[in-house]
Amino acid sequence: MARRPSVHYVCQSCGAVFPKWAGRCESCGAWNSIVEEAVEPAAGGGAAPRRGRGAKVAFVSLSGTAEPPPRIGTRMAELDRVLGGGLVPASVVLVGGDPGIGKSTLLLQAACALAATGRRVKYISGEEAVDQIRLRARRLGLDAPGLEIAAAINVTDIAGTLESEADVALVVIDSIQTMWLESVESAPGTVSQVRATAFELIRLAKQRGFSLILVGHVTKEGALAGPRVLEHMVDAVMYFEGDRGHQFRILRAAKNRFGATDEIGVFAMTDQGLVEVPNPSALFLAERRGHIAGSAVFAGIEGTRPVLLEVQALLSPKSGDSAPRRAVVGWDPSRLNMLLAVLEARCGLKLHGMDVHLNIAGGLRVLEPAADLAVAAALVSAATGKPTHAGAVYFGEIGLSGEIRQVAQVDARLKEARKLGFDAAFLPRRIARGNTRLVAPDGLHLNEIGHLGDLVALFGGADGEET
Numbered sequence: 001m002a003r004r005p006s007v008h009y010v011c012q013s014c015g016a017v018f019p020k021w022a023g024r025c026e027s028c029g030a031w032n033s034i035v036e037e038a039v040e041p042a043a044g045g046g047a048a049p050r051r052g053r054g055a056k057v058a059f060v061s062l063s064g065t066a067e068p069p070p071r072i073g074t075r076m077a078e079l080d081r082v083l084g085g086g087l088v089p090a091s092v093v094l095v096g097g098d099p100g101i102g103k104s105t106l107l108l109q110a111a112c113a114l115a116a117t118g119r120r121v122k123y124i125s126g127e128e129a130v131d132q133i134r135l136r137a138r139r140l141g142l143d144a145p146g147l148e149i150a151a152a153i154n155v156t157d158i159a160g161t162l163e164s165e166a167d168v169a170l171v172v173i174d175s176i177q178t179m180w181l182e183s184v185e186s187a188p189g190t191v192s193q194v195r196a197t198a199f200e201l202i203r204l205a206k207q208r209g210f211s212l213i214l215v216g217h218v219t220k221e222g223a224l225a226g227p228r229v230l231e232h233m234v235d236a237v238m239y240f241e242g243d244r245g246h247q248f249r250i251l252r253a254a255k256n257r258f259g260a261t262d263e264i265g266v267f268a269m270t271d272q273g274l275v276e277v278p279n280p281s282a283l284f285l286a287e288r289r290g291h292i293a294g295s296a297v298f299a300g301i302e303g304t305r306p307v308l309l310e311v312q313a314l315l316s317p318k319s320g321d322s323a324p325r326r327a328v329v330g331w332d333p334s335r336l337n338m339l340l341a342v343l344e345a346r347c348g349l350k351l352h353g354m355d356v357h358l359n360i361a362g363g364l365r366v367l368e369p370a371a372d373l374a375v376a377a378a379l380v381s382a383a384t385g386k387p388t389h390a391g392a393v394y395f396g397e398i399g400l401s402g403e404i405r406q407v408a409q410v411d412a413r414l415k416e417a418r419k420l421g422f423d424a425a426f427l428p429r430r431i432a433r434g435n436t437r438l439v440a441p442d443g444l445h446l447n448e449i450g451h452l453g454d455l456v457a458l459f460g461g462a463d464g465e466e467t
Contacts, residue, residue: 003192006038006171007036007037008037008283008298009021009029009034009035009036009037010031010034010035010037010192011025011028011030011033011034011191012030012034012035012189012190012191012274013025013030013033013177013245014027014028014030015191015229015269016028016319017144017196018034019322020391021034021036021134022034024156024160029055032262034296035168035186035190035191035262036182036233037185037186037190037192038185038186038192038228038310043165043417043445049244053307054104054136058457061087061450068184068346068402068405069088069090070086070090070094071083071085071086071088072086072087072088072089072114072119072169072170072211073085073086073087073221074086074087074110074113074114074419075110075113075114075117076109076110076113077276077278078251078265078266078267078276078277078278078416079110079251079265079295081107081236081257081263081264081265081303081305081465082253082256082258082263082264082393083228083236083253083256083259084250084259084260084263085259085260085351087169087170087211088211088235088258089169089205089209089210089211090205090209090210090211091205091212091215091235091257091258092201092202092205092206092211092212092213092214092233092234092235092236093211093212093214093235093236093237093238094176094213094214094216094230094231094237094238095107095213095215095216095239095240095426096215096216096217096233096237096238096239096240096424096445097218097239097240097241098218098240099217101241101242101244102240102242102249102267102269102353103174103215103240103280104127104128104136104142104174104215105124105273105274106240106249106251106267106274107172107213107215108123108133108137108140108142108160109140109142109273109274111123111144111147111170111180112137112142112143112144112147113144114147114169115146115147115171117145118145118146118167119146119170120146120148120149120165120167120168120170121147121148121169121170121171121172122149122162122165122168122169122170123149123150123172123174123431124149124151124152124158124160124171124172124174125148125149125150125151125174125176126149126151126152126153126173126174126175126188127174127175127178128174130150130151132389133151134149135147137241140272140273141272141456145149145277148173151189153173153180154180154181154182155180155181155197155200156181157203158179158181158201158203159201159253162204162208162210163204163208164333165208166218168208168210169210169211170210170211170212170213170217171205171210171211171213173201173212173213173214173215174211174215175214175215175217175257176197176201176215176216176230176371176377177189177194177216177217177299178389179193179194179197179198179201180193181193181197181200183194183196184196184197184283187362187378189217190281194406195196195229195230195269196328196332198214198230198233201214202234202395204231205356207247209240209466214234216230217307218239218447229384231254232320234255235256235257235258235454236253236257236258236259237253237254237255237256238251238252238254239251239252239254239256241365242269242363243363243418243463245360246266246363247269247270247281248266248267248269248277248280248284248363248364249266249268249269249274250264250265250266250267250361250363250364250365251264251265251267252262252264252265252415253270258305258415260304262302263302263303263305264302264303266280278287279419280305280307281307281308281309281416282307282315282380282420283308283362284307284308284309284310284361284362284364284442285308285310285338285420286299286363288310288361288392288419290387290390291387291390292371292387293313293380293381293382293383293384293385293386293387294312294314294315294378294381294382295311295377295380295387295388296310296311296313296374296375296377296378296381296388296392297309297310297311297331297374297377297394297417297422298310298311298366298371298392298395299342299374299393299395299413299416299417299425300366300368300370300371300395300413301368301370301392301408301409301412301413304412304428305449306409306412306413306415306416306418307364307416308393308416308417308422309360309361309362309364309366310360310361311357311358311359311360311361311375312358312374312378313357313358313359313360313378313379313381313382314356314357314358314382315351315354315355315356315357315382315383316354316356317353317354317355318353318359319355320356323356324353324354324355324356325353325355325356326356326358327356327357327358328342328358328359329358329359329360330359330360330363330364330365330366331358331360331365331366331371331375332367334390335369335372335375336356336358336375338400339372339375339379339398339400340356342398342402342452343376343379343380343452343456346451346453347399347401347402347452347453347456348453348456349380349456351379351383353382356379358379360407368407369397369407369450370395370396370397370407371383371395372396372397372398372406372447373394373395373396373397373398373404373426373427373428373455374395376394376398376452376455380455384459384460386459386460391421391422391423391424392422392423392424392425392426392447393415393422393424393426393435394425394426394427395410395425395426395427395430396426396427396449399435400450402449402451402453403450403451403452404429404449404451404452405428406428406430407427407428410438411438412426413427414427414441414444414446416443418441418442418443419442422444423443423444423445424444424445424446424447425440425444425445425446425447426447426449426455427447427448428448428450429448429449429450441463
């Protein structure tokens with residue numbers, strides 16, 4: 001008699017397994033995320049495998065003679081930049097992002113561009129019908145007769161079809177949450193289905209040698225939905241970010257076994273789809289107005305690319321007896337609280353009774369600590385009512401004692417600032433290291449700052465702030 005499958009309870013947010021149902025996951029803290037799932041009995045009655053019966057594992061030297069396979073360029077420079085130079089054969093990439101941010105549009109454009117080179121590309125959608133994909137491609141002006149599309153969710157059928165195909169370069173699965181495996185008794189999108197279907201597709205990609213791109217949904221917190229083990233199974237994890245109120249979209253790598261994880265690709269959403277932005281600094285600053293209090297330009301680095309962004313700060317007296325508000329868009333709120341504390345404790349600015357609003361214009365999220373000095377300049381400018389120098393950029397990390405610390409890739413930041421017409425830069429005071437010497441580009445004046453108090457003094461000191 002066949003054994004009935006037992007059940008267990010799995011959190012759909014983090015993949016934790018529990019013996020009984022609970023309203024709150026003890027692992028990740030999510031509410032109402034635990035779902036009952038069936039557990040199939042092990043083959044052979046569940047007997048433990050005997051020891052000593054396994055085949056011998058062959059070990060080889062680390063220094064092999066075979067050359068690595070060449071990367072496959074997607075003909076989209078921004079996508080290739082984030083991938084590390086293009087797609088690696090037999091690699092698996094997981095792309096996540098908010099609904100409607102443009103994941104399917106980006107991958108359809110990349111698939112069409114690669115198919116136009118004569119390579120075999122297959123686009124499999126579990127969310128759209130074939131006619132819907134054709135309609136979207138027609139709206140975007142895409143024309144790639146060599147692209148093969150299909151609407152399917154049964155992974156067994158998909159795997160059987162792909163095993164009989166030869167010379168396939170790329171397979172796109174949109175999305176992994178819609179895939180379904182008959183042997184797993186749970187609904188598509190559950191942790192068990194996502195884990196099992198992803199494993200089957202990844203195994204097939206490694207065996208057949210084609211590149212595989214999986215589209216993944218994200219939770220309301222912005223993390224990839226499904227088990228965390230899925231991110232460990234793939235070779236690269238990328239997030240497609242952006243605010244629907246802005247035209248810019250940012251493709252950022254969170255994991256990449258074949259490239260750097262600090263590169264970004266910048267795209268602009270238009271009525272013709274996603275357009276690559278080779279020089280994002282010029283577009284991020286296109287609508288900037290100079291001589292406005294509370295505005296400063298940050299010279300940042302995203303991967304190997306220098307990016308100039310406008311930091312905007314607005315201060316207003318708090319209303320009533322409520323705690324002052326701290327509203328932040330595009331930056332770390334805890335770091336803003338730290339800077340406000342340093343400005344009060346080390347520089348004498350009275351900001352505890354003010355509501356603080358901080359915005360990184362353009363929709364890009366800044367992660368590096370080098371933005372501290374630009375944020376501080378915007379805050380001091382807003383507090384004193386005095387504009388920053390319209391032709392100046394700021395970068396530097398600020399410590400708790402108010403010191404301005406060194407940051408990396410100073411030369412690239414300065415060159416980008418000068419290329420866009422800036423004539424001054426405020427940066428950390430240089431420390432002599434051997435015979436190295438920083439040479440400023442022609443026409444760019446360097447203002448070295450050792451302490452945050454020196455920056456406040458440029459705006460008239462603590463006596464000039466608004467109260």
